[in-house]
């Protein structure tokens with residue numbers, strides 16, 4: 001049996017308690033055995049006798065974060081024996097590419113479409129078409145607008161995710177100097193929301209000596225994220241720090257700063273994948289960073305998909321379901337829609353990065 005480690009399920013209460021002192025959970029739970037290793041159950045069938053089909057469309061290919069998310073989604077559906085899993089990833093992180101995949105899923109008469117949206121609004125017509133055809137739709141990781149889905153699976157509180165990254169960089173640079181943000185695409189709902197919270201945090205007078213000079217977009221593409229980092233360094237020779245709220249941007253910026261020998265001159269923090277960032281946490285380019293478990297984002301999405309498919313939940317506030325090893329989850333209202341919250345971001349630093357780099 002394939003041996004992939006996973007996060008021990010933590011109750012939200014435990015995480016919040018652990019995080020209340022540090023602003024974020026400082027120590028992730030201990031890694032343990034594989035998700036989805038329970039004996040395979042027989043797939044459930046729909047009323048017409050066909051196996052239920054669960055589609056996951058991630059943002060794009062070539063991003064290990066998305067692969068981990070897909071791994072968790074697949075593990076959830078398979079351990080419950082709920083039906084067929086169809087994993088899709090467009091070559092580019094665009095709405096157009098996802099629209100085409102959603103049209104295909106509608107034609108295949110799938111049971112559920114789960115997706116990390118590449119645009120909050122552009123997918124609305126095609127996702128409404130899917131829901132009108134009886135397909136259950138949910139977003140995870142990156143939300144689509146509330147008219148386009150029944151519920152959203154949120155990795156962590158966007159306000160905390162945004163604010164904690166500014167607090168971190170301020171501590172790293174002594175509260176003084178120019179900073180920049182290296183984001184994913186300009187349409188990504190998750191990054192855009194986190195950046196809004198960063199900007200709100202920066203309004204606090206305690207950051208009066210810090211200046212956000214630019215938000216650059218690497219589009220979650222390695223090459224573009226690399227060239228955008230280089231462009232930032234060139235345009236702002238006094239730059240003191242980069243916040244990258246995307247795992248792709250983090251890894252690219254970590255490499256650029258390392259290759260240019262900028263350790264201790266320009267610091268990096270943000271949302272990084274331990275497997276990609278261990279090197280840069282160890283060499284000091286990134287003193288510490290944050291993330292949640294992307295396998296769990298997918299796994300929770302998988303259980304939410306099954307609960308929508310069998311009618312346990314409709315996406316309404318107060319609906320409850322059991323998400324496998326993550327335990328009971330309740331749907332809450334957030335903004336003008338509803339969502340299911342995974343937990344709180346973890347802090348990764350020299351003391352725990354070795355333990356986590358082989359997990360995700």
Ligand code: RAM
Pocket residue numbers: 059063065066116141142184190220245246247248271272
């Ligand atoms: C990238 C993607 C993903 C985001 C993480 C933090 O992998 O943009 O959507 O949640 O970074």
